Amino acid sequence: MRRYILPSILAVALVATGIWGYYQYNERNDYHTYLDLQFQRQFYDLIGHVENAQVDLAKAMVSGGNKDIIKYLNDTVFQSYMAQEKLTQLPLDHGAIRRTENFLNQLGDYCTAMVNKSLEGIVLDQDEMSTLSELHNYANMLSQQLIELQQNISAGGINFGDLRREGNRDLAQLSDRMEKFQLINFEERMQEYPELIYDGPFSEHLKDVQPRLEGETIDEGQAIQVVQENFREESVRDIEVTGEIENTSIPAYYLRGTRNGNNGQEVSMAVSKTGGKVVWYLNPREIGESTLDREEAIKRAEEFLTNKGYEDMVATYTTNYEGQSVINFAYEQDDVIVYTDLIKVKVALDDGEIIGLETEGFLINHHKRDIEEPEVSEEEARERLSSGVEVESTRLAIIPTAGEKEILCYEFKVKFGEDHYLVYIDANKGEQRQLLLMIEQEDGTLVM
Incomplete structure (x- = not known):
């Protein structure tokens, strides 16, 4: 009788394991279905904002008076920035959609500059109206491409929930799937869209200035050493250079490694060829339930920057999404905030781990200023x-x-x-x- 007890126990355990596995499978599918629905809603909103920006821009161009021009340009600014926000929340490869984000940002900024000019009673000249017309054409093109992409998604070609899951595991695979996206065509056709030069504290053209970054040129081995030294506390190992980043303000080496403590989570980063500085770092791990508030996230980010040697950085604005907090830091000199010297830190709100860093604005613009006393009190x-x-x-x-x-x-x-x-x-x-x-x-x- 006793010899039948162990097989019976094993059989019961096997059945229980099967039931548990089936339950976990269903839970996982439900979660990805939920993600897909959420991303579908974000994508639907993105299309709406782009279409509204296109319409408002057209209304501004056909309006006869400054008052109406200001109204419709202001509406265009709002719609373009909202579209940019929705785009950045989608699980798409940032590198593949960067120019699309830049276009939406510059559309809003340029319209803001034209609003300021109109408020001073100045009539927009022919060149400015031509620029608005070109921007309207690109907005129309983007709207059409997004609608076509939505139709592909509705036909079952792409599932955002699966895309997010695959993107976390394999960025290369995600990039391959991006080839199906008509947004790539939009990227290619936008290479010649007009450069927008205008006053504004967040003007995109400032990224094209000559970087102030100084230092000797490093090789691949030195780039690996930079990562080892900078992310020793994060236990990044198995670091290798997988490519080079050219045609950018700061040429850099692209590296990948493995982060201990996260089931061997792969992380990536870029190290500048000049001076050997970390340009950005990304740990795309899955994030659990949020436990940290805004103040705690800022504190973790401040400690991280201090440990990395970035002193006198002040948190300015934060954005939270999907269990992450992106915190903008600006350099402070003599109690003066310097908005151009910008660093962004991404904090996971489940445990406070730093999962993202971007220092490009700081590396390009940072230097010691000669700040004189204001002439106006x-x-x-x-x-x-x-x-x-x-x-x-x-x-x-x-x-x-x-x-x-x-x-x-x-x-x-x-x-x-x-x-x-x-x-x-x-x-x-x-x-x-x-x-x-x-x-x-x-x-x-x-x-x-």
Whole structure:
């Protein structure tokens, strides 16, 4: 009788294991179905915002008065930035859609510049109207490509839930699947879209300035040593150079390695050929349930930057999505915020691990400034504000302008009605240089 007990126990265990496995299989499928539905909604919203931007831009071009032009250009700005936000939330290879993101960003920024010009009573000239027309054509092209892509997805060609799963495991496989996306065609056709030069603290053209990064040129072996030294605490091992990144502001080596402690999770990074600096780092691991709040995430990011040798960095804005917090840090010199010297840190909100780093803005622009005393006092600058706003905070900041220049401004955070704005008053001339609307959202602050 006893000899039948063990086989019986094993049989019961096998059945229980099968039931558990079936349950886990269903749970996994349900989760990826949920992801697919969420991404489908984001993609649907993306199409809507691009179509609205196209329509609003067309209305602006056919409007006869400055008042109407300003209204429709403002609407275009909002739609383009919202489209960019939706695009970045989709599980697509960032490298393959970078120019699309840049286009949406520059569309919004250029329209903002035209709004500012129209507010001064200046009629847009023929060249500016031609640029708006070209941007409208590209927006129309992008809208058509997105609709075609949506039709492919609806026909069962691509499942966003599976795409996210595959993307986490194998970025190369994800890139292969991107060949099916009509967005690639849009990328190729956008190579010659107009360069937009205009005033604005977040102007895209500032990335094209000559980097201030200095140092000797390193080889592949030295690049591996840089990763070993910089990510010793993260236990990155099996590091190898898999390629080179050219035709960019900072030529770099592309490396991959394995992160201990995450079941051998593969991580990737870029190290500059000049000076051997980490340009970016990415750990695309799956993230569990969030346990950290905004303040805790910022603290983890601050500690990380300090350990990596980045001093005097101040957290400015944060964005949360899918269990991650992306925190923007700007350099501070003599109590002045320097917005061009930017570092982005991505924190996993389940355990506070740093899963992303981007230092390009800092490496390109950072240097010691000779900051002189403002010729305009804070009180005098405050007098330039509207009497209807409530000033909540003030600080000095350096912001970029066209022509690779920087200006010292008073940054006033003000409240008007229920909305918050950032107003930049030139600290030497007393002129208003920029006005940004702050849209507080659950996942962070959108500044436009």
